[in-house]
Amino acid sequence: MDSDQLAENSLDCPSYIAKPGADLFGILSENGKVNYLPEKIRIDKTFVEESQKGRPAEERFRFSGKCIQHGCNQWENGKCGLIEKVIFLHQNPVSASLQNCAIRNSCRWYAQEKELACANCSGVFRNSETIFLQTL
Numbered sequence: 001m002d003s004d005q006l007a008e009n010s011l012d013c014p015s016y017i018a019k020p021g022a023d024l025f026g027i028l029s030e031n032g033k034v035n036y037l038p039e040k041i042r043i044d045k046t047f048v049e050e051s052q053k054g055r056p057a058e059e060r061f062r063f064s065g066k067c068i069q070h071g072c073n074q075w076e077n078g079k080c081g082l083i084e085k086v087i088f089l090h091q092n093p094v095s096a097s098l099q100n101c102a103i104r105n106s107c108r109w110y111a112q113e114k115e116l117a118c119a120n121c122s123g124v125f126r127n128s129e130t131i132f133l134q135t136l
Protein backbone atom coordinates (compact mmCIF):
# COMPACT_ATOMS: atom_id res chain seq x y z
CA MET A 1 0.00 0.00 0.00
CA ASP A 2 1.54 3.36 -1.00
CA SER A 3 1.57 6.50 1.14
CA ASP A 4 -1.37 8.06 -0.74
CA GLN A 5 -3.46 5.00 0.00
CA LEU A 6 -2.40 5.03 3.64
CA ALA A 7 -3.40 8.70 3.96
CA GLU A 8 -6.70 7.97 2.22
CA ASN A 9 -7.43 5.15 4.64
CA SER A 10 -6.75 7.27 7.70
CA LEU A 11 -9.21 10.07 6.93
CA ASP A 12 -11.93 11.00 9.39
CA CYS A 13 -15.64 11.43 8.81
CA PRO A 14 -16.71 14.94 9.96
CA SER A 15 -20.32 13.85 10.38
CA TYR A 16 -19.82 11.10 12.92
CA ILE A 17 -22.02 9.94 15.77
CA ALA A 18 -21.55 10.56 19.48
CA LYS A 19 -19.86 7.43 20.70
CA PRO A 20 -16.90 6.79 23.00
CA GLY A 21 -13.63 7.38 21.14
CA ALA A 22 -15.10 9.92 18.72
CA ASP A 23 -13.71 13.47 18.65
CA LEU A 24 -15.81 16.53 19.44
CA PHE A 25 -14.74 19.39 17.16
CA GLY A 26 -17.74 21.72 16.90
CA ILE A 27 -20.66 23.09 18.88
CA LEU A 28 -23.88 24.30 17.27
CA SER A 29 -24.70 27.90 18.08
CA GLU A 30 -28.22 29.27 18.42
CA ASN A 31 -28.17 30.49 14.82
CA GLY A 32 -27.67 26.92 13.68
CA LYS A 33 -24.06 27.38 12.62
CA VAL A 34 -21.10 25.44 13.95
CA ASN A 35 -18.59 27.02 16.29
CA TYR A 36 -15.39 25.13 15.56
CA LEU A 37 -13.26 24.30 18.60
CA PRO A 38 -9.55 25.21 18.57
CA GLU A 39 -8.70 21.62 19.51
CA LYS A 40 -10.65 18.42 19.08
CA ILE A 41 -11.70 16.61 22.27
CA ARG A 42 -11.85 12.83 22.56
CA ILE A 43 -15.20 11.91 24.12
CA ASP A 44 -15.95 9.07 26.52
CA LYS A 45 -18.97 7.08 27.67
CA THR A 46 -19.88 9.65 30.34
CA PHE A 47 -19.91 12.50 27.79
CA VAL A 48 -22.06 10.45 25.45
CA GLU A 49 -24.57 9.61 28.16
CA GLU A 50 -24.80 13.21 29.39
CA SER A 51 -24.92 14.76 25.94
CA GLN A 52 -27.76 12.52 24.79
CA LYS A 53 -30.09 13.88 27.49
CA GLY A 54 -32.82 16.07 26.06
CA ARG A 55 -32.19 15.73 22.35
CA PRO A 56 -29.65 13.84 20.27
CA ALA A 57 -26.07 15.00 20.79
CA GLU A 58 -25.61 15.08 17.00
CA GLU A 59 -28.08 17.97 16.83
CA ARG A 60 -25.96 20.07 19.20
CA PHE A 61 -22.40 18.99 18.50
CA ARG A 62 -20.20 17.88 15.62
CA PHE A 63 -18.10 14.77 15.98
CA SER A 64 -15.50 13.07 13.85
CA GLY A 65 -14.33 9.49 13.70
CA LYS A 66 -12.68 7.10 11.31
CA CYS A 67 -14.17 7.09 7.80
CA ILE A 68 -15.18 3.52 7.09
CA GLN A 69 -15.45 3.99 3.33
CA HIS A 70 -17.30 0.96 1.85
CA GLY A 71 -18.84 0.22 5.25
CA CYS A 72 -20.90 3.42 5.09
CA ASN A 73 -24.09 3.87 3.12
CA GLN A 74 -22.89 7.33 2.00
CA TRP A 75 -19.90 5.84 0.15
CA GLU A 76 -20.41 6.20 -3.60
CA ASN A 77 -18.00 5.68 -6.48
CA GLY A 78 -14.93 5.54 -4.27
CA LYS A 79 -15.70 8.63 -2.19
CA CYS A 80 -18.07 10.14 0.34
CA GLY A 81 -21.29 11.13 -1.40
CA LEU A 82 -22.59 13.10 1.55
CA ILE A 83 -20.45 16.21 1.07
CA GLU A 84 -21.61 16.55 -2.53
CA LYS A 85 -25.20 16.54 -1.27
CA VAL A 86 -24.35 19.08 1.43
CA ILE A 87 -22.75 21.41 -1.13
CA PHE A 88 -25.71 21.02 -3.46
CA LEU A 89 -28.11 21.78 -0.61
CA HIS A 90 -26.34 24.89 0.75
CA GLN A 91 -24.70 26.27 -2.42
CA ASN A 92 -22.25 28.43 -0.46
CA PRO A 93 -19.30 29.69 -2.51
CA VAL A 94 -15.74 29.47 -1.20
CA SER A 95 -15.16 32.39 1.14
CA ALA A 96 -12.01 34.50 1.35
CA SER A 97 -11.37 33.48 4.93
CA LEU A 98 -11.30 29.84 5.88
CA GLN A 99 -12.59 29.10 9.37
CA ASN A 100 -10.25 27.34 11.77
CA CYS A 101 -11.03 23.66 12.11
CA ALA A 102 -9.21 21.20 14.34
CA ILE A 103 -9.73 18.21 12.03
CA ARG A 104 -8.87 19.73 8.66
CA ASN A 105 -5.69 17.66 8.25
CA SER A 106 -7.67 14.44 8.43
CA CYS A 107 -11.10 15.53 7.18
CA ARG A 108 -12.62 13.35 4.47
CA TRP A 109 -14.73 16.20 3.12
CA TYR A 110 -11.79 18.60 2.93
CA ALA A 111 -9.66 15.94 1.24
CA GLN A 112 -12.31 15.61 -1.46
CA GLU A 113 -13.65 19.12 -1.95
CA LYS A 114 -11.10 21.41 -0.26
CA GLU A 115 -12.36 24.91 0.68
CA LEU A 116 -15.75 24.32 -0.95
CA ALA A 117 -16.42 21.65 1.69
CA CYS A 118 -15.57 24.05 4.50
CA ALA A 119 -17.77 26.77 3.01
CA ASN A 120 -20.75 24.45 3.24
CA CYS A 121 -19.88 22.55 6.41
CA SER A 122 -21.06 24.89 9.15
CA GLY A 123 -24.73 24.39 8.32
CA VAL A 124 -24.55 20.65 8.89
CA PHE A 125 -26.10 19.87 12.22
CA ARG A 126 -27.37 16.37 12.14
CA ASN A 127 -25.61 13.17 11.26
CA SER A 128 -27.86 11.50 8.73
CA GLU A 129 -25.98 8.27 9.27
CA THR A 130 -26.79 8.06 12.97
CA ILE A 131 -29.02 5.02 12.84
CA PHE A 132 -26.73 3.17 10.46
CA LEU A 133 -23.54 3.79 12.44
CA GLN A 134 -25.13 2.95 15.76
CA THR A 135 -25.53 -0.58 14.52
CA LEU A 136 -21.76 -1.00 14.01
Ligand code: SF4
Pocket residue numbers: 014101102103104105107108109110117118119121122
Ligand atom coordinates in the same frame (compact mmCIF):
# COMPACT_ATOMS: atom_id res chain seq x y z
S1 SF4 B 1 -15.27 20.33 5.78
FE1 SF4 B 1 -13.75 21.84 6.51
S2 SF4 B 1 -14.72 22.88 8.27
FE2 SF4 B 1 -15.90 20.97 7.87
S3 SF4 B 1 -15.02 19.45 9.23
FE3 SF4 B 1 -13.94 19.27 7.26
S4 SF4 B 1 -12.12 20.61 7.42
FE4 SF4 B 1 -13.54 21.15 9.10
